[in-house]
Amino acid sequence: MGFITESELRAMLKQGIPNPYPVREGDKFTPAAYDFLKGRGIQVGPSQANDANRQQAGSRTIPVGVSNRHVHLSPEDVERLFGSGYALTPMRPLSQPGQYAANEKVTLLGPKGLIQNVRVLGPARGASQVEISKTDGFQLGVHPPVRMSGHIEETPGITLIGPAGTVVLQQGVIVAKCHVHMSPQEAAEFDVENGDSLMLQTTGERSIMYMDVAVRVHANYALDFHVDLDEGNAAGLKTGDRVTVCGKNGKLFAGQGR
Ligand SMILES: [Zn+2]
Numbered sequence: 001m002g003f004i005t006e007s008e009l010r011a012m013l014k015q016g017i018p019n020p021y022p023v024r025e026g027d028k029f030t031p032a033a034y035d036f037l038k039g040r041g042i043q044v045g046p047s048q049a050n051d052a053n054r055q056q057a058g059s060r061t062i063p064v065g066v067s068n069r070h071v072h073l074s075p076e077d078v079e080r081l082f083g084s085g086y087a088l089t090p091m092r093p094l095s096q097p098g099q100y101a102a103n104e105k106v107t108l109l110g111p112k113g114l115i116q117n118v119r120v121l122g123p124a125r126g127a128s129q130v131e132i133s134k135t136d137g138f139q140l141g142v143h144p145p146v147r148m149s150g151h152i153e154e155t156p157g158i159t160l161i162g163p164a165g166t167v168v169l170q171q172g173v174i175v176a177k178c179h180v181h182m183s184p185q186e187a188a189e190f191d192v193e194n195g196d197s198l199m200l201q202t203t204g205e206r207s208i209m210y211m212d213v214a215v216r217v218h219a220n221y222a223l224d225f226h227v228d229l230d231e232g233n234a235a236g237l238k239t240g241d242r243v244t245v246c247g248k249n250g251k252l253f254a255g256q257g258r
Pocket residue numbers: 179181226
């Protein structure tokens with residue numbers, strides 16, 4: 001909201017003035033500014049940002065992070081697998097502040113087979129947890145439920161093999177439920193709260209809609225939609241792609257979805 005002056009418009013000339021010139025509600029032009037646009041054949045129209053607001057969060061997009069299978073380890077299990085006194089070493093940071101992919105890898109051994117070179121994510125946390133896809137489950141002969149991270153009660157176990165030892169987990173294997181991380185400010189912008197569910201749509205030749213994406217809000221979170229490899233591949237998604245918010249808590253926004 002405010003007065004748009006001729007000198008402001010003149011300063012925009014170098015980078016180019018959009019036609020139509022976007023106007024937000026409450027914006028006013030000084031007479032000179034109005035003539036300036038008119039003289040250049042530039043129309044004055046409502047801004048796209050305004051349209052986006054009118055569609056609620058309908059046209060808002062969220063970046064995608066596709067997670068391959070990985071392991072979170074307790075400090076004790078880090079030592080059992082990699083040696084006494086061992087600490088994980090960060091390889092690259094993940095989208096969520098403080099989280100990292102470690103250099104360390106383990107082998108998963110199930111009743112039907114094994115999967116080697118499974119990345120450990122850091123830092124070490126309370127209880128060890130193994131996140132695999134449904135497809136991985138067939139290779140291993142382990143069929144875990146879809147769960148939010150941390151909810152490992154009554155989940156299957158698995159054997160982890162590291163360079164210095166083996167850990168037999170009695171429980172802790174899950175297929176991660178897809179979810180969106182966001183800060184409280186982002187939650188306000190999307191008009192959602194922690195625990196809400198979003199509907200997210202992809203574009204591309206295998207466009208799909210994720211019907212029930214859990215919203216996780218925390219001051220330390222950065223906006224990111226997390227899917228596992230099966231769910232990402234189903235839509236041909238790659239890390240860095242974007243999905244569109246098209247509904248909330250099981251209801252499509254008006255005019256959304258095809
Ligand atoms: Zn996540």
